[in-house]
Amino acid sequence: MSDLSDALPPLTLEWSEDALTALRRVPFVVRKAAVRGVEAYALTKGVGVVTEATMQEARAAREAAEASGTTTTQHAPGQGGAFPTPERDLDAPVRQFVSFGFFKVDPAWRRLPLDQRARHKAEFADVYDRHAKAGTVICRSYSTVGIRADADLMLWRISTELDAIQDMTAELLRTGIGGWLAPSHNLLGMTKQSQYADKLHPEHEGARLRIVPGRARYIFVYPFVKTREWYLMTQHARQGIMDEHIFVGTRYSRVKLNTTYSFGIDDQDFLVAFETNHPGDFVDLVQELRETESSRFTVRDTPIFTCIARPMPQALDLLG
Numbered sequence: 001m002s003d004l005s006d007a008l009p010p011l012t013l014e015w016s017e018d019a020l021t022a023l024r025r026v027p028f029v030v031r032k033a034a035v036r037g038v039e040a041y042a043l044t045k046g047v048g049v050v051t052e053a054t055m056q057e058a059r060a061a062r063e064a065a066e067a068s069g070t071t072t073t074q075h076a077p078g079q080g081g082a083f084p085t086p087e088r089d090l091d092a093p094v095r096q097f098v099s100f101g102f103f104k105v106d107p108a109w110r111r112l113p114l115d116q117r118a119r120h121k122a123e124f125a126d127v128y129d130r131h132a133k134a135g136t137v138i139c140r141s142y143s144t145v146g147i148r149a150d151a152d153l154m155l156w157r158i159s160t161e162l163d164a165i166q167d168m169t170a171e172l173l174r175t176g177i178g179g180w181l182a183p184s185h186n187l188l189g190m191t192k193q194s195q196y197a198d199k200l201h202p203e204h205e206g207a208r209l210r211i212v213p214g215r216a217r218y219i220f221v222y223p224f225v226k227t228r229e230w231y232l233m234t235q236h237a238r239q240g241i242m243d244e245h246i247f248v249g250t251r252y253s254r255v256k257l258n259t260t261y262s263f264g265i266d267d268q269d270f271l272v273a274f275e276t277n278h279p280g281d282f283v284d285l286v287q288e289l290r291e292t293e294s295s296r297f298t299v300r301d302t303p304i305f306t307c308i309a310r311p312m313p314q315a316l317d318l319l320g
Contacts, residue, residue: 005025008020008023013049014049019054020054095210096211097165097184100273103183104182124316125313127171137157138159138213189211189265190262211260224269245289279306
């Protein structure tokens with residue numbers, strides 16, 4: 001029991017010593033769930049280092065939300081109750097929209113005077129930071145300069161409100177550099193409970209409705225579509241095939257998978273994003289997955305985007 005009392009689940013953010021001490025006082029069986037909740041709260045508040053005070057604030061925010069019932073689905077702005085929340089959804093967990101937006105800068109922008117480009121970049125970064133700190137949208141910025149020919153900048157954004165992502169995009173495009181940026185790809189998904197049981201790590205299932213971005217240096221993003229034959233198979237048959245797929249994934253513990261669902265809201269069936277500091281692990285994982293039975297039922301799993309995490313000022317400086 002002494003080993004369990006000191007064991008810590010994987011941490012996405014930096015935790016102070018007082019926070020780690022407090023975390024070890026949390027019962028082991030709920031420690032992982034506590035980490036997810038605290039880190040999700042910290043990310044929405046722009047907190048870089050989790051402290052014991054952050055843990056107390058996260059707990060107070062959760063208790064206040066539960067007491068007020070604000071975790072239920074709200075009307076979209078301006079709808080005026082035209083689309084009331086179905087009774088069956090009142091107690092449903094809140095799901096997230098997950099957006100990967102790719103932008104290509106017009107090469108002519110690089111020929112503008114240096115001071116003008118500096119103003120453009122500062123304005124864009126200010127808008128980005130304001131939305132990131134507002135707490136409605138979780139934001140991560142990445143560069144694809146020199147990696148893909150059709151994109152230079154990628155924004156990974158997560159929110160329970162699709163309107164918030166749209167409003168942020170519109171404001172970014174109204175900046176000085178926004179007139180020189182062309183959205184080259186927009187990939188949209190939603191979190192959803194997986195229908196396939198992870199028999200090796202059943203505790204992962206509860207985490208699928210909330211994505212908390214990590215701090216890995218690389219992210220690999222791609223959409224994929226399954227064959228119609230896949231969906232016509234029985235659930236039992238598909239689970240058997242997925243058991244092999246899941247087993248392969250567990251062999252690569254340094255690669256974090258984020259799966260979202262795009263049925264009806266985008267062209268693909270699924271949207272996957274792999275975070276890691278070890279690109280070689282991802283290459284080996286994908287190659288091994290090609291050899292599994294489930295790959296027979298894949299229609300398309302391209303384009304694949306390789307992105308490097310960069311703070312927004314650095315990502316903009318790489319544009320020119």
